[in-house]
Amino acid sequence: MKRPRIHREGRGLIVGTVLLLFLINVPIYLFVQPHWVFAITLVLTALLLVFVTYFFRNPVRVLEVDDPNFIIAPADGRVVVIEPTDEDEYFHEKKLQVSIFMSPFNVHANWYPIEGTILESSHQKGRHKGAWLPKSSTENERSLVVIEADNKVVIAVRQIAGAMARRIVTYAKAGKRCHRNTHLGFIKLGSRVDMYLPLDTEVFVTVGESVRGNETIIARLADKEEGEK
Numbered sequence: 525m526k527r528p529r530i531h532r533e534g535r536g537l538i539v540g541t542v543l544l545l546f547l548i549n550v551p552i553y554l555f556v557q558p559h560w561v562f563a564i565t566l567v568l569t570a571l572l573l574v575f576v577t578y579f580f581r582n583p584v585r586v587l588e589v590d591d592p593n594f595i596i597a598p599a600d601g602r603v604v605v606i607e608p609t610d611e612d613e614y615f616h617e618k619k620l621q622v623s624i625f626m627s628p629f630n631v632h633a634n635w636y637p638i639e640g641t642i643l644e645s646s647h648q649k650g651r652h653k654g655a656w657l658p659k660s661s662t663e664n665e666r667s668l669v670v671i672e673a674d675n676k677v678v679i680a681v682r683q684i685a686g687a688m689a690r691r692i693v694t695y696a697k698a699g700k701r702c703h704r705n706t707h708l709g710f711i712k713l714g715s716r717v718d719m720y721l722p723l724d725t726e727v728f729v730t731v732g733e734s735v736r737g738n739e740t741i742i743a744r745l746a747d748k749e750e751g752e753k
Contacts, residue, residue, distance in 0.1 A: 533710045534580025541576050545569045585738040586705050597740040598637045599717040601626040603733045611720045619720040626715050634709045635738040636702040644670040645696040667694040677745050682718040
């Protein structure tokens with residue numbers, strides 16, 4: 525049975541939450557009467573610690589696929605967009621956008637959806653609108669990772685901060701190889717991940733469907749014709 529671990533992005537916050545729990549509860553236990561006040565405070569702070577620990581869970585997921593053209597879900601969540609759209613930050617042309625919205629209760633680690641070479645990894649400051657809104661893709665704080673797959677098809681993954689998310693962590697470095705079963709980054713609290721794929725990509729999911737990061741096969745890139753660049 526797979527047992528979830530704590531993601532490295534949450535270890536410091538969990539330690540801080542434990543210290544806060546002691547700082548709040550010890551004085552109340554020693555100096556506040558009646559003791560039911562201490563009991564209520566202890567329960568509330570313990571629930572906070574449980575939520576923080578749960579949020580930063582890091583489940584072990586290893587997926588073996590026999591087709592290098594498969595696009596694997598980069599995040600847990602619900603598919604909210606599957607449509608052609610004009611991508612003007614990198615490609616400057618129409619791409620197939622597939623977006624996954626993550627609630628605060630989803631795993632917030634992000635995985636690479638395909639193997640290849642990282643062409644670009646950039647971060648843009650922005651607003652913190654609800655991540656489910658269409659304009660969040662271009663107006664919210666976000667990071668863009670562009671990957672050239674081994675078949676030379678180029679795709680992009682955009683991490684987007686949400687109304688509560690205030691920190692996007694991206695591990696991708698331009699010029700480096702990326703591999704399946706490894707983390708692309710992490711987004712704290714509710715957020716969203718967009719993927720920009722070629723228009724001829726075959727999609728296997730539907731809007732409203734729940735997916736699991738590094739488990740659900742989202743789509744398949746079309747085979748390139750011989751001699752095609």
